Amino acid sequence: MQPTTPERLSTRLADVGGLPVHRAVPQRALRKVGAWCFLDHLGPAAQSTEHSLQVGPHPHIGLQTFTWMIEGEVLHRDSLGSEQVIRPGQVNLMTAGRGIAHSEESLGSPRIHAAQLWIALPGDQRDMPPRFQHYPDVPRCTQDGLEICVLAGEALGIVSPVQVHSPLVALDLALPADAGVTVTTALPPRPMNSSSCRPAAASSRCAARPAPACCCWAARPCTKTCCCGGILSAAPRKKWSRPWPTGRPDRLPTARRDVLAGAWLRRCPL
Numbered sequence: 001m002q003p004t005t006p007e008r009l010s011t012r013l014a015d016v017g018g019l020p021v022h023r024a025v026p027q028r029a030l031r032k033v034g035a036w037c038f039l040d041h042l043g044p045a046a047q048s049t050e051h052s053l054q055v056g057p058h059p060h061i062g063l064q065t066f067t068w069m070i071e072g073e074v075l076h077r078d079s080l081g082s083e084q085v086i087r088p089g090q091v092n093l094m095t096a097g098r099g100i101a102h103s104e105e106s107l108g109s110p111r112i113h114a115a116q117l118w119i120a121l122p123g124d125q126r127d128m129p130p131r132f133q134h135y136p137d138v139p140r141c142t143q144d145g146l147e148i149c150v151l152a153g154e155a156l157g158i159v160s161p162v163q164v165h166s167p168l169v170a171l172d173l174a175l176p177a178d179a180g181v182t183v184t185t186a187l188p189p190r191p192m193n194s195s196s197c198r199p200a201a202a203s204s205r206c207a208a209r210p211a212p213a214c215c216c217w218a219a220r221p222c223t224k225t226c227c228c229g230g231i232l233s234a235a236p237r238k239k240w241s242r243p244w245p246t247g248r249p250d251r252l253p254t255a256r257r258d259v260l261a262g263a264w265l266r267r268c269p270l
Contacts, residue, residue, distance in 0.1 A: 011041070017055035017104065019045050019112065034230010035166035037063065038118035041226070044071060045112055053106035060096035062126040064119040064164065067092040068151055068172065068226070072112035078102035082132040091135040091151060093162055097121070100130035115226050117170070125165045135162055147174045153229075168230040175223045 009029055011022035025039040026032065033039070047053070053074060067074075069086045076084045076092055079101040086092045094102060106112055121128070139150050139158045150158045153169035160170075 014040075016040065016042065017053040018051060019043060019047075019053050032120070032230075033228050034168050035120050035122075035164075036117055036168060036170075036228050036230050037120045038116070039226075039228060040116045042116060043111070043113040047072070047106060047108070047110060047112055049108075052108065053104060053112055055104040057101050057103045059099060059101045060094075061099045062121055063096050064121065065092075065094045065096070065102075066117040066119060066152065066162070066170070068115045068117075068170075070113040070115070070224070072109040072114070073107040074112070074114070075105045075107055076102060076132070077105075078130075078132055080130060080132055084132070084134045086134070089138070089149075091138055091162055093133045093135065093164075095121075095128065095131045095133075097126065097128040097130045100132075117228065119164060119166065119168070122165055133163060138162070145175065148172070149174075151226075166230065169228070171227045173223075173225040173227060 009024070009027065011024045012027060014021045014023050019042060022041040023039070024030070024041065025036060031037075042053070053072075057079075067076075067086060069088050069090055069092075071088055074086050076082065076086060076094070078094065082102075084092065085107065094100065138160060141148050141150075141156060141158060143156065148156065149172035150156065150160045151170040151172055152160050152162045152164055153167070154160070155169050155171055
């Protein structure tokens with residue numbers, strides 16, 4: 001099967017914790033990619049004492065936050081008592097479930113570069129107990145000169161240890177400075193859609209497509225791409241917004257009351 005031509009979409013520039021973020025998902029033309037309901041590309045950006053990532057305590061319910069660090073170091077704290085530094089090549093996965101609050105703070109590295117994604121939990125998992133998991137290593141392989149990290153799901157016969165609750169995939173694709181290559185990569189034989197962004201570019205772009213049996217990348221030296229895929233859903237679209245996913249509107253009054261009472265935030269120090 002021939003790879004399909006992607007639809008190219010511009011990302012939206014936002015500010016998170018005082019630093020520029022290119023938001024690929026959601027947008028009007030691409031609300032979700034399977035269970036992936038947010039895709040933020042942070043940086044690459046220079047940091048200083050006066051200008052660095054500082055995200056104060058805030059709550060989440062009904063989803064997982066997935067952080068992939070490319071440059072810099074960030075300290076994660078949450079209302080479970082977790083305190084974990086994430087470094088380049090590592091993944092932090094926070095499962096909000098019925099409710100969690102967390103904060104993120106840069107540890108003073110001169111540059112920061114990361115991808116943060118949200119995963120919508122399936123309906124029967126949205127009220128699960130919250131938890132935090134840190135993955136210092138993710139599986140890697142090389143194909144035709146392309147360095148591939150399987151961040152989540154399964155691809156190329158490799159299964160990521162990152163614990164998710166929906167059929168999905170996330171790959172980090174990187175080329176060294178002395179190489180350019182065209183690679184065709186097989187995907188699971190399922191009805192999926194996919195999205196990719198190019199973190200190495202000065203301004204991010206997002207490519208969305210129905211995923212065929214394979215995807216083809218024509219890449220220049222030093223290209224770095226994050227590719228996400230997920231199962232197409234026949235369910236109606238649901239709107240997801242920070243920090244409340246509206247897939248469970250019956251949960252919102254209780255969750256808001258807990259936050260206003262400070263129940264979570266008091267347990268999430270900066």
